[in-house]
Amino acid sequence: MLLFLQALLSGTLTGGVYALAGIGMSLVFGVMNISNFAHGDLMMLGMYFAYFAFTLLHIDPYVSLVLIMPTAFLFGFLMEKVFISRVIHHPHQNQILLTVGLGLIMSNTALLVFTSDPKILTTTYSSSAFNLPGGIYLSVPLVISFLITCGITAILSLFLLKTRTGMALRATSQNREAAQLMGINVAKMSGIAFGIGTALAATAGALIAPTYYIHPLAGHSFLLKAFTICVLGGLGSVAGAGVGGLIIGVVEAMSSTYISSDWKDVVVFVLFLAVLLLRPQGLFGKKGEQ
Amino acid sequence: MKQIVLIVILAAVAAAVPLFVGESPYFMGIMISVLMMAALSSAWNLLGGYAGQYSFGHAAYFGAGAYTTMILISLFNLNPILCIVAGMVVACIIALITGSIVFRLRGHYFALASIAVAEIVRLSVLNFEFTGGAQGILLSDVSLWGLDLNSKNPFYYGMLLVLVITLAITAQLRKSKTGFYLQAIREDQDAAASLGINLAFYKNKALLISAVLTSVLGSLYGVYIRFIDTSAVLDLKLSIEIILTAIIGGVGTLWGPVVGALLLVPLAEMLRSNYLGDVLVNAGLVSETSAFGLFLKENLAHAHVLVYGIITVLCILYLPKGILGLFRRVK
Amino acid sequence: MIQHLLHISHVSKHFGGNVAVSDVSFSVDEKQIFGLIGPNGAGKTTLFNCITGFFPATYGDVIFDNKKINSLRPDEVCHLGMVRTWQRVKPLGNLTVLENVMVGAFCITNSIREAEAIAQENLQSVGLTEYVGKSAGSLPIGLKKKLELARVLATHPKMLLLDEICGGLNYTETGSILDIIRSVREKGATIVFIEHDMKAVTSICDRIVVLNSGVKLAEGTPEEITNNPDVIAAYLGGGHHA
Numbered sequence A: 001m002l003l004f005l006q007a008l009l010s011g012t013l014t015g016g017v018y019a020l021a022g023i024g025m026s027l028v029f030g031v032m033n034i035s036n037f038a039h040g041d042l043m044m045l046g047m048y049f050a051y052f053a054f055t056l057l058h059i060d061p062y063v064s065l066v067l068i069m070p071t072a073f074l075f076g077f078l079m080e081k082v083f084i085s086r087v088i089h090h091p092h093q094n095q096i097l098l099t100v101g102l103g104l105i106m107s108n109t110a111l112l113v114f115t116s117d118p119k120i121l122t123t124t125y126s127s128s129a130f131n132l133p134g135g136i137y138l139s140v141p142l143v144i145s146f147l148i149t150c151g152i153t154a155i156l157s158l159f160l161l162k163t164r165t166g167m168a169l170r171a172t173s174q175n176r177e178a179a180q181l182m183g184i185n186v187a188k189m190s191g192i193a194f195g196i197g198t199a200l201a202a203t204a205g206a207l208i209a210p211t212y213y214i215h216p217l218a219g220h221s222f223l224l225k226a227f228t229i230c231v232l233g234g235l236g237s238v239a240g241a242g243v244g245g246l247i248i249g250v251v252e253a254m255s256s257t258y259i260s261s262d263w264k265d266v267v268v269f270v271l272f273l274a275v276l277l278l279r280p281q282g283l284f285g286k287k288g289e290q
Numbered sequence B: 001m002k003q004i005v006l007i008v009i010l011a012a013v014a015a016a017v018p019l020f021v022g023e024s025p026y027f028m029g030i031m032i033s034v035l036m037m038a039a040l041s042s043a044w045n046l047l048g049g050y051a052g053q054y055s056f057g058h059a060a061y062f063g064a065g066a067y068t069t070m071i072l073i074s075l076f077n078l079n080p081i082l083c084i085v086a087g088m089v090v091a092c093i094i095a096l097i098t099g100s101i102v103f104r105l106r107g108h109y110f111a112l113a114s115i116a117v118a119e120i121v122r123l124s125v126l127n128f129e130f131t132g133g134a135q136g137i138l139l140s141d142v143s144l145w146g147l148d149l150n151s152k153n154p155f156y157y158g159m160l161l162v163l164v165i166t167l168a169i170t171a172q173l174r175k176s177k178t179g180f181y182l183q184a185i186r187e188d189q190d191a192a193a194s195l196g197i198n199l200a201f202y203k204n205k206a207l208l209i210s211a212v213l214t215s216v217l218g219s220l221y222g223v224y225i226r227f228i229d230t231s232a233v234l235d236l237k238l239s240i241e242i243i244l245t246a247i248i249g250g251v252g253t254l255w256g257p258v259v260g261a262l263l264l265v266p267l268a269e270m271l272r273s274n275y276l277g278d279v280l281v282n283a284g285l286v287s288e289t290s291a292f293g294l295f296l297k298e299n300l301a302h303a304h305v306l307v308y309g310i311i312t313v314l315c316i317l318y319l320p321k322g323i324l325g326l327f328r329r330v331k
Numbered sequence C: 001m002i003q004h005l006l007h008i009s010h011v012s013k014h015f016g017g018n019v020a021v022s023d024v025s026f027s028v029d030e031k032q033i034f035g036l037i038g039p040n041g042a043g044k045t046t047l048f049n050c051i052t053g054f055f056p057a058t059y060g061d062v063i064f065d066n067k068k069i070n071s072l073r074p075d076e077v078c079h080l081g082m083v084r085t086w087q088r089v090k091p092l093g094n095l096t097v098l099e100n101v102m103v104g105a106f107c108i109t110n111s112i113r114e115a116e117a118i119a120q121e122n123l124q125s126v127g128l129t130e131y132v133g134k135s136a137g138s139l140p141i142g143l144k145k146k147l148e149l150a151r152v153l154a155t156h157p158k159m160l161l162l163d164e165i166c167g168g169l170n171y172t173e174t175g176s177i178l179d180i181i182r183s184v185r186e187k188g189a190t191i192v193f194i195e196h197d198m199k200a201v202t203s204i205c206d207r208i209v210v211l212n213s214g215v216k217l218a219e220g221t222p223e224e225i226t227n228n229p230d231v232i233a234a235y236l237g238g239g240h241h242a
Helices: A002-032 A039-059 A065-082 A094-114 A140-162 A164-175 A177-181 A186-211 A219-233 A236-259 A261-278 B004-021 B025-051 B059-076 B080-102 B108-127 B153-174 B177-187 B187-193 B200-223 B238-250 B257-272 B275-282 B289-316 B320-327 C045-051 C075-078 C097-103 C114-126 C139-154 C170-184 C198-204 C224-225 C229-237
Strands: A127-131 A136-139 C004-016 C020-031 C032-036 C057-062 C082-084 C159-163 C190-194 C208-212 C215-220
Touching: A002 A039, A002 A136, A002 A140, A002 A164, A002 A186, A002 A219, A002 A236, A039 A094, A039 A186, A039 A219, A039 B153, A065 A186, A094 B108, A094 B238, A094 B257, A094 B289, A127 A140, A136 A140, A140 A164, A140 A186, A140 A236, A164 A177, A164 A186, A177 A186, A186 A219, A186 C190, A219 A261, A219 B108, A219 B187, A236 A261, A261 B004, A261 B080, A261 B108, A261 C139, B004 B025, B004 B153, B025 B153, B025 B200, B025 B257, B059 B108, B059 B200, B080 B108, B080 B200, B108 B238, B153 B177, B153 B200, B177 B187, B177 B200, B177 C097, B187 B200, B187 C075, B200 C057, B238 B257, B238 B289, B238 B320, B238 C004, B257 B275, B257 B289, B257 B320, B257 C208, C004 C045, C020 C045, C020 C057, C020 C190, C020 C208, C032 C045, C032 C170, C032 C198, C045 C057, C045 C190, C075 C082, C075 C139, C097 C114, C097 C139, C114 C139, C139 C170, C139 C208, C139 C215, C159 C170, C170 C190, C170 C198, C198 C224, C208 C224, C208 C229, C215 C229, C224 C229
Parallel strands: C020 C215, C032 C190, C032 C208, C082 C159, C159 C190
Antiparallel strands: A127 A136, C004 C020, C004 C057, C208 C215
């Protein structure tokens, strides 16, 4: 029972950060109908950003988010304008390959510049934990990350629900052609969506930086996780991705605890395929959507 | 018919190459890689180029061949031909399972599912014991049924044979009902179904042919290198390299994958072996001991994947139909 | 009892909570030209999708040529002799016009040579012979519609389901398509067609079913339909005056 609770709680905390990455990807998918295979590499860039902000400028990784988010937004916005926007009407496979290519450029440039030696970001609280009654440990950085994730998700939801731009984004996501007819600048919305998606990916990267090895190829394992989260929640559904992230976090923690940590990714992918087959609209998507 | 003649002529030319370069293992090594990548990409092209089903998980079939062969040889010293056949069977099984899952899906979902299946295969191989896990499988000095493993020629001709077979199948397919049906599926699945095409049957047919050919190449590769691990034969990077080769040459064309391999493989080899760095140093442009020289020596080998990335992006943006697409008559 | 070629019996189609088609029944006899009309969103195309196996009906039966075909796939339905066209045309864009029609012909032959002969014949019958070598994607809409028609004819169907085959066409183009349809019927095929254009429908159909909001509103001869007050109300009231 204790083991179960421990797995559930740490899974939820990690899942929160996964959710952030998943939400970013889902937003891009919803608004642009593009699967972004560079998403994991954008996370990796966020990790390095946090690392260098910490080692060179002595900024706490959580504080550095204030710098990372706008920088990443701008980076994503420009990336969309320069590259992605040109394939928006191309077949899916071309879009996928383009983002694969961009991802390869990012990860291998990182490999050249930062070398393949993994970096570790050690803060004073990196390995400290809250001891809960009953002998459950909660890692301090994970708790902080989770709280920050909740905050960002809340702000994003408000933005999407209450602001004009947010509503325009949602309209574009529901029906791009209709949105265009209603006078929404869908090209601009794509840029904004990709910018936000990038900002969220980089933020997720920065949030996990204190607890993971920082490595140029670190993004790859997160890429497939982010996809799984999106599919679980229904590709394009922001709220679904949030829940999907938590589910993946918990499933991972449970399979590590009860099967073996070697097989946790396999469990996640099997779940992914099962959802694709049985509920391609996602766990929370409406049936009949294509 | 014209295409078959061309295949035979080029195959004869390629077959004569070792007679002239005989003693250069370096050159032969590159040629073997070119032939292998051309064949892999052609086999992928049957499914991806003609049926339009972009499998992002072809490494699974390559790995199936390589692992089956290596395990059977290292454990039982089985006849290599039997090993290759066993590899084909394993690849077929994986293909049938994959097909039953991924072919119900379209677009993004298909691409993602094909990756997921391949990743499950990779992680399973990594976690099982009989596959050698993370250490991989090393073929220690076993006598392989009288085959001289130190000569590259058998592998050169082996790869060439598979390439020729793959090209012949492709050329033949284009002039057959199946070829028409695969292209119809690529162009519009609903229209194809409404015209009486059993989508699942024809997609699986293309996948099976493609997977079997790919597994043979994996088997040959394993014995040729005498060492395999998951990062060499089952990685997503390999799947992407296969697609990329076809894209650069021209997807859905007979010769596109060959052209792509002729361009990409030597380029990658040059970067990987640091040929470029050596040239700069030898030409006296960069001092070997300077910081930049050391940096080049250290890191340029990594750059080949970076160059792949750049080529992919440029190719998708400016040459989505590949090099052969440039020469296709515009209708 | 008269043998119907196609019999639709109490067919309903639900998407989640939405009912797209509700309890529709009708029968089509051999060599009839049968019209299926109704305002936008009436469920005509959904009904076609149910009949041809693209999505199975939630309730009800579809009987074609004395066989229950509810749960058959589209390709199986095609091999039984029923084939459809698409409201939004679906040319195989990168194939030539000839190759498009050959794909249809492969439904009844395995030989390339025969398929080509069948394709040429059907291209001639719709008047596309001069375009054989062009890529299908490059044709203007009027010719794409004719191509769709040639492609389904090449499967030698017993029954054609035509989904707004005249949609977006001008007066002369519509006329020439209707001529083709008549000659197809002369050769023994049965035709069900969805159309917006009331004039086209009444001029060619033997019998018409009107759908409105997924429900069968009326059935009868063109004359009965044009005089039916419910139909007039549905068309005028809905603002979809064709």
